[in-house]
Amino acid sequence: VQLGAGEAPITQVRHAYIRYAGQGHEIKVRLPDHPLTRADRDTIAAAFAKAYQAQYGQGIPGVPLEVLTWSLTASAPANESIRAAPPPAPVKTSESAGQRNVQMPGADIAQECAVIARANLSPDTSIDGPAVITEDQTTLVVPSQWTVASNVHGDLVATDRPAADDAATTSGPLAAIQRQVIWDRLISIVEEQAQALIRTAFSTTVREAGDLSAGIFDLSGRMLAQAVTGTPGHVNAMAASVGYFLEAIPLERMRAGDVYVTNDPWLGTGHLFDFTVVTPAFIGERLVGLLASTVHVVDIGGRGFGPDAGQVFEEGLCLPILPLFEQGQPAEAVMAIVRANVREPDQVIGDLYSLTVGNAVGCARLVEMMNEFALENLDDISQYIITRSRQAVLDEIASLPHGCWDNEMTVDGYGEPVTLKAQLQISEAGVSVDFTGTSGVSPFGINVPLSYTQAYASFGVRCVIASTIPNNAGSLNPIEVSAPPGCILNAPRPHAVAVRHVIGQMLPDVVLGCIEKALPGRAPAEGSSSLWNPMMTGGPGLLDGVDYGDATPFSVTIFHSGGAGARPWRDGLSATAFPSGVRNTPVEITESIAPVIFHRKELRPGSGGAGRYRGGHGQSIEVAHAQNAPFAIFALFDRVDYPARGRNGGTDGAPGVIRLASGKILKTKGKQIIPAGEHLVMELPGGGGYGDPAERESDLRQRDQDNDID
Numbered sequence: 001v002q003l004g005a006g007e008a009p010i011t012q013v014r015h016a017y018i019r020y021a022g023q024g025h026e027i028k029v030r031l032p033d034h035p036l037t038r039a040d041r042d043t044i045a046a047a048f049a050k051a052y053q054a055q056y057g058q059g060i061p062g063v064p065l066e067v068l069t070w071s072l073t074a075s076a077p078a079n080e081s082i083r084a085a086p087p088p089a090p091v092k093t094s095e096s097a098g099q100r101n102v103q104m105p106g107a108d109i110a111q112e113c114a115v116i117a118r119a120n121l122s123p124d125t126s127i128d129g130p131a132v133i134t135e136d137q138t139t140l141v142v143p144s145q146w147t148v149a150s151n152v153h154g155d156l157v158a159t160d161r162p163a164a165d166d167a168a169t170t171s172g173p174l175a176a177i178q179r180q181v182i183w184d185r186l187i188s189i190v191e192e193q194a195q196a197l198i199r200t201a202f203s204t205t206v207r208e209a210g211d212l213s214a215g216i217f218d219l220s221g222r223m224l225a226q227a228v229t230g231t232p233g234h235v236n237a238m239a240a241s242v243g244y245f246l247e248a249i250p251l252e253r254m255r256a257g258d259v260y261v262t263n264d265p266w267l268g269t270g271h272l273f274d275f276t277v278v279t280p281a282f283i284g285e286r287l288v289g290l291l292a293s294t295v296h297v298v299d300i301g302g303r304g305f306g307p308d309a310g311q312v313f314e315e316g317l318c319l320p321i322l323p324l325f326e327q328g329q330p331a332e333a334v335m336a337i338v339r340a341n342v343r344e345p346d347q348v349i350g351d352l353y354s355l356t357v358g359n360a361v362g363c364a365r366l367v368e369m370m371n372e373f374a375l376e377n378l379d380d381i382s383q384y385i386i387t388r389s390r391q392a393v394l395d396e397i398a399s400l401p402h403g404c405w406d407n408e409m410t411v412d413g414y415g416e417p418v419t420l421k422a423q424l425q426i427s428e429a430g431v432s433v434d435f436t437g438t439s440g441v442s443p444f445g446i447n448v449p450l451s452y453t454q455a456y457a458s459f460g461v462r463c464v465i466a467s468t469i470p471n472n473a474g475s476l477n478p479i480e481v482s483a484p485p486g487c488i489l490n491a492p493r494p495h496a497v498a499v500r501h502v503i504g505q506m507l508p509d510v511v512l513g514c515i516e517k518a519l520p521g522r523a524p525a526e527g528s529s530s531l532w533n534p535m536m537t538g539g540p541g542l543l544d545g546v547d548y549g550d551a552t553p554f555s556v557t558i559f560h561s562g563g564a565g566a567r568p569w570r571d572g573l574s575a576t577a578f579p580s581g582v583r584n585t586p587v588e589i590t591e592s593i594a595p596v597i598f599h600r601k602e603l604r605p606g607s608g609g610a611g612r613y614r615g616g617h618g619q620s621i622e623v624a625h626a627q628n629a630p631f632a633i634f635a636l637f638d639r640v641d642y643p644a645r646g647r648n649g650g651t652d653g654a655p656g657v658i659r660l661a662s663g664k665i666l667k668t669k670g671k672q673i674i675p676a677g678e679h680l681v682m683e684l685p686g687g688g689g690y691g692d693p694a695e696r697e698s699d700l701r702q703r704d705q706d707n708d709i710d
Helices: 038-056 080-084 172-200 232-248 332-341 345-372 379-398 450-462 507-518 587-593 698-706
Strands: 011-020 027-030 065-075 098-102 111-117 126-128 131-134 139-142 146-150 156-160 212-217 223-226 259-262 274-283 286-296 322-326 403-411 418-427 430-434 479-482 535-538 554-557 596-603 619-625 631-636 657-660 669-674 679-683
Touching: 011 038, 027 038, 038 345, 126 131, 139 146, 172 212, 172 223, 172 286, 172 345, 172 379, 212 232, 212 345, 223 232, 223 379, 232 259, 232 274, 232 286, 232 450, 259 345, 274 345, 286 345, 322 332, 322 345, 332 345, 379 430, 403 507, 418 507, 430 450, 450 479, 450 507, 554 587, 587 596
Parallel strands: 111 131, 430 479
Antiparallel strands: 011 027, 011 065, 098 111, 126 146, 131 139, 146 156, 212 223, 212 286, 259 274, 259 322, 274 286, 403 418, 418 430, 535 554, 535 631, 596 619, 619 679, 631 669, 657 679
């Protein structure tokens, strides 16, 4: 810095990167300008609390801090004469301003626009829209009522020109553009909401695997927009859950700063491990919208994340719909109850605060957007989004063949196989899926509440039908999903439901089997589908009488995936979570928070079913206790007895295997003890193939051989 600064003074600034212990992201905090002593601990903690609150709205009491790294920045004043120098003269090209009819964003008809190369613009250039400015790597569209000018540095600056009259802002092409901009802002808001949740989350299931959802709702409880980050089981079930919140807590009782919570499986997203949090958004004292989000927490007490319970009461703590915060103040009794009933209190309480933070960020951005566009409420844009989305889905359905198609699939179940039957009907009214004929409820925790069934079955429909229409209350409305009460897909309280995903995530395969009969060549083969996400734990009293010694206690849930089914036009994805969409948990992250070592994690060659297009491969995982102690695994695996079926001549994917490295085969469901010094081996199932294997192209065969995965 001294060499570049010459005689200019050099400034040194020191920072620490700090987070709450257990989080995955840190905040940059400026340190005092003197050698640090123990007396500076409180000063640094206060600086972190202030920075955290400025970024996320509130801190998390009672959770210790950790410093990830330290930094020193040396700087000197920049030479502004370089910045102030005029940019090089534009290089004239052979392209001159031309005219073209362009369909501007939100406009119903094409408009004649000037088309100008940016290289031809000079600092004194000013262009009124509608216009198009072209570059090698991008194109800038300038709508009507906007002006773009080039400043002295060569930057393009866009300015909104006042409309000729107020009426132009509420009708015609400009109104359509404004609606599109508002829609884009809503998507941006829910994505920022989800990212704030991820950055402040404690559980690896959230911050690493992405097992969450986030969305904006109107005051009728209708979902307007959802974050791309999230699972269908959370998003679509949450879309129904907000209605239950409104039944329990009417709008007139809501106050600014309130936050509401539940993990009731029949009011939320299907099991106790998912907390759903709803936050009302206010402009002044006026309630304008609702922000909701859901995460899967690491623990909820009870037996643990496994299928061995007979009733939901054994599975852990259940919170009905109640306030988590009231007018900005935490409900201390609720927080204390949660802390007293879970094995990882800091992580679970931290995730509740993270849900609150994500919603608060969403509320703030929603209010900013509404003020910017002078929106008194969301009524008009809500009705526009829902009506337009619903009609778009119905328009596509109208072009499809009408009728009824059936499909049936058998999966492993627990103790006995489970049969999943579906009838899909396409009519002018929409698409309906009826699961009459499906197996009855199980005595174990693999049962599925109806909301979760509806979430994944409707997702299966939307994978093929109206797949490009945004997911909201309007686009979900034409899809009806039903299951007879008392069957495994509509399990009433108090049946156990802890691992409802084992069955629920199979439903898209069942629905896609119906769709393939209605629309041949559109649906993929069956895949591994259900996540292999066991909970592993160790500690005194957790190993059914086996001595744990003085090894480090732990509880961790890992997310891993087998292979997806081959598509009619491409190989299936390997080690990829479909339909849930969550990510595999990085082994480095798991090893950093729990005393386990992954000795092997690799693709499982040959596990994808053969076909014109090959099914996705599963993976092989070998894990052991880092301190050679015994540990427990809560098995919740499927596709072992009944592998993923191929389609249209494709062969089945390889079944899964769960065993010890010494050779002993383990049960696919239920708690089991891994002896001290043993390695647990999980061989995840592959996806089914699609089409006749004899028709597979030679270059695809060669690619598999080159990659050692044939």
